[in-house]
Amino acid sequence: MSKRIDVKDLNVYYSKFLAVEDVNIEIEAKSVTAFIGPSGCGKSTFLRTLNRMHEVIPGGRVEGEVLLDGDNLYESGVDPVTVRSQIGMVFQRPNPFPTMSIKDNVLAGVKLNGKKISRSDADSLVEKSLRGANLWNEVKDRLDKPGSGLSGGQQQRLCIARTIAVKPQVILMDEPCSALDPISTLAIEDLINELKSEFTVVIVTHNMQQAARVSDKTAFFNIAGTGKPGKLIEYAETATIFSNPAVKATEDYVSGRFG
Amino acid sequence: MTTNALRRNGSKGQAGDKIFSGAALGAGILILATLLAVAIFLFIQALPTFTADPTLVSGGEGFLAYIFPIVIGTVIAAAIALLIATPVGIAVALFISHYAPRRLAAGLGYVIDLLAAIPSVIYGAWGYLVLAPALVPSFQWLAENLGFIPVFAGPASQTGKTILTAGIVLAVMVLPIITSLSREIFLQTPKLHEEAALALGATRWEMITMSVLPFARPGIISAVMLGLGRALGETMAVALVLSTGGLIPSLIKSGNQTIAAEIALNFPEAFGLRLAELIAAGLVLFVITLVVNLIARAIIARHKEFSGAN
Ligand SMILES: Nc1ncnc2c1ncn2[C@@H]1O[C@H](COP(=O)(O)OP(=O)(O)OP(=O)(O)O)[C@@H](O)[C@H]1O
Numbered sequence: 001m002s003k004r005i006d007v008k009d010l011n012v013y014y015s016k017f018l019a020v021e022d023v024n025i026e027i028e029a030k031s032v033t034a035f036i037g038p039s040g041c042g043k044s045t046f047l048r049t050l051n052r053m054h055e056v057i058p059g060g061r062v063e064g065e066v067l068l069d070g071d072n073l074y075e076s077g078v079d080p081v082t083v084r085s086q087i088g089m090v091f092q093r094p095n096p097f098p099t100m101s102i103k104d105n106v107l108a109g110v111k112l113n114g115k116k117i118s119r120s121d122a123d124s125l126v127e128k129s130l131r132g133a134n135l136w137n138e139v140k141d142r143l144d145k146p147g148s149g150l151s152g153g154q155q156q157r158l159c160i161a162r163t164i165a166v167k168p169q170v171i172l173m174d175e176p177c178s179a180l181d182p183i184s185t186l187a188i189e190d191l192i193n194e195l196k197s198e199f200t201v202v203i204v205t206h207n208m209q210q211a212a213r214v215s216d217k218t219a220f221f222n223i224a225g226t227g228k229p230g231k232l233i234e235y236a237e238t239a240t241i242f243s244n245p246a247v248k249a250t251e252d253y254v255s256g257r258f259g
Numbered sequence: 260m261t262t263n264a265l266r267r268n269g270s271k272g273q274a275g276d277k278i279f280s281g282a283a284l285g286a287g288i289l290i291l292a293t294l295l296a297v298a299i300f301l302f303i304q305a306l307p308t309f310t311a312d313p314t315l316v317s318g319g320e321g322f323l324a325y326i327f328p329i330v331i332g333t334v335i336a337a338a339i340a341l342l343i344a345t346p347v348g349i350a351v352a353l354f355i356s357h358y359a360p361r362r363l364a365a366g367l368g369y370v371i372d373l374l375a376a377i378p379s380v381i382y383g384a385w386g387y388l389v390l391a392p393a394l395v396p397s398f399q400w401l402a403e404n405l406g407f408i409p410v411f412a413g414p415a416s417q418t419g420k421t422i423l424t425a426g427i428v429l430a431v432m433v434l435p436i437i438t439s440l441s442r443e444i445f446l447q448t449p450k451l452h453e454e455a456a457l458a459l460g461a462t463r464w465e466m467i468t469m470s471v472l473p474f475a476r477p478g479i480i481s482a483v484m485l486g487l488g489r490a491l492g493e494t495m496a497v498a499l500v501l502s503t504g505g506l507i508p509s510l511i512k513s514g515n516q517t518i519a520a521e522i523a524l525n526f527p528e529a530f531g532l533r534l535a536e537l538i539a540a541g542l543v544l545f546v547i548t549l550v551v552n553l554i555a556r557a558i559i560a561r562h563k564e565f566s567g568a569n
């Protein structure tokens with residue numbers, strides 16, 4: 001389980017506005033890739049095109065190809081629903097379903113599309129997913145309580161548990177720690193390190209140390225000015241990006257001499 | 260005496276705060292006082308009915324025997340209306356909020372809002388002139404094929420002026436209320452939760468059942484309650500459409516009566532005890548509405564823990 005992603009000549013538009021231009025990137029299976037760059041440079045926009053979540057936004061559309069182990073997500077006849085069940089997403093703000101219990105939250109994706117699951121399978125999947133998200137010990141006594149009653153960090157790990165429960169190939173995370181305290185952030189970072197053994201992980205972050213700590217490769221995006229499209233400036237091993245970047249703009253950004 | 264620097268000192272902002280909270284409190288008290296005044300008025304005016312000699316009350320068997328059939332008639336008409344209008348209203352609202360292309364959605368929403376502004380006498384006239392005759396063949400079919408079920412027992416009305424017709428007219432009248440309120444609430448579903456469902460691989464319908472409907476549940480209940488309020492209290496439309504009579508189980512024969520229509524039809528000529536009777540009927544309608552709303556509140560409150568408000 002876990003597949004690679006290859007992006008070829010991708011342009012992303014919001015209606016007529018070109019938000020991200022001409023991205024080419026290869027993301028290895030079972031690796032953690034970090035996207036960094038200044039606000040508004042299109043990291044979230046680009047990330048969402050990797051599982052067609054950009055289509056949810058009115059006017060959002062792409063040109064180009066995104067290949068999941070060679071299969072183009074944008075070929076006609078491909079159902080975004082299938083794409084998203086293979087490429088999961090964790091959002092910036094924790095968003096457990098407020099009307100569901102912790103357990104039902106974990107199972108929410110599993111029960112989709114008419115799939116049935118036996119009670120014992122469900123119980124073991126809940127435990128496995130919550131353990132996988134390092135949340136089991138904290139919630140095992142209140143699985144039937146609402147997910148919205150957890151702390152922010154716990155809610156975010158619940159969202160991760162919910163995502164890994166459907167056994168996706170790839171997990172996309174858009175600033176998953178930006179609403180969390182340092183301790184919860186560390187918990188999630190540890191978790192990302194563990195997830196790598198099973199999933200391909202792509203994470204957007206504003207936190208350089210975080211990118212340095214969790215990722216194998218780092219992609220730096222930048223924007224020439226407001227109204228201009230965001231571009232992928234440099235993509236390399238994380239160590240290279242932070243110690244010896246090829247492009248001046250990358251160096252300025254990672255060393256904090258930017259904007 | 261020590262002075263605490265953190266203590267309030269009358270600044271402008273605080274005055275605004277006070278005025279507003281005073282106004283809000285005043286408005287709240289005013290509503291309660293009005294409600295209470297209405298209740299007291301109804302009760303005092305209705306009092307002679309309860310103390311009167313039962314043989315003098317309409318029907319000659321006391322107030323309970325008089326009011327019971329029309330309470331049931333009211334409930335039947337309102338129930339038919341809600342049974343039809345709730346699913347249709349929710350479906351239309353969902354179509355507007357989550358399926359229709361944006362331009363069509365705006366147009367449709369506008370039309371629905373307009374429907375709510377049509378006076379009830381127009382609905383009544385439409386029910387009387389158009390709907391009732393048009394329903395006669397269906398009623399006959401029901402009587403012939405499903406007549407063994409008491410609610411469809413024949414012979415069917417030849418004019419179509421039955422409680423079922425009245426219920427359908429009421430459904431059309433409450434439909435815009437349920438639809439526009441539900442649509443408003445569906446549109447307010449947090450994007451966050453919709454995206455949570457979609458990112459798990461939910462289809463649009465699954466997203467609606469996972470995110471939109473649970474979020475909108477209390478709102479839908481309130482919308483239905485408002486619709487019910489209109490259905491229970493509607494006079495003109497029912498008075499025009501229904502050919503009244505005693506309480507009967509069949510929905511496709513002439514018969515039955517609702518409280519609101521009973522009051523409207525008889526009020527102009529009523530005096531003395533008859534007037535008190537009609538006011539007592541109004542009091543009963545008032546109580547029914549109150550009880551229904553309390554039940555709705557209880558239903559909403561029961562799920563507080565999972566409402567996402569915490
Ligand atoms: N829903 C939208 N409709 C139109 N334009 C949008 C929309 N969302 C984002 N944009 C535009 O697309 C560009 C990229 O935005 P995006 O949110 O992807 O940036 P980002 O790199 O994720 O920024 P941040 O670090 O602040 O999250 C910006 O110019 C933004 O204004």
Ligand SMILES: [Mg+2]
Pocket residue numbers: 043044045174
């Ligand atoms: Mg972003």
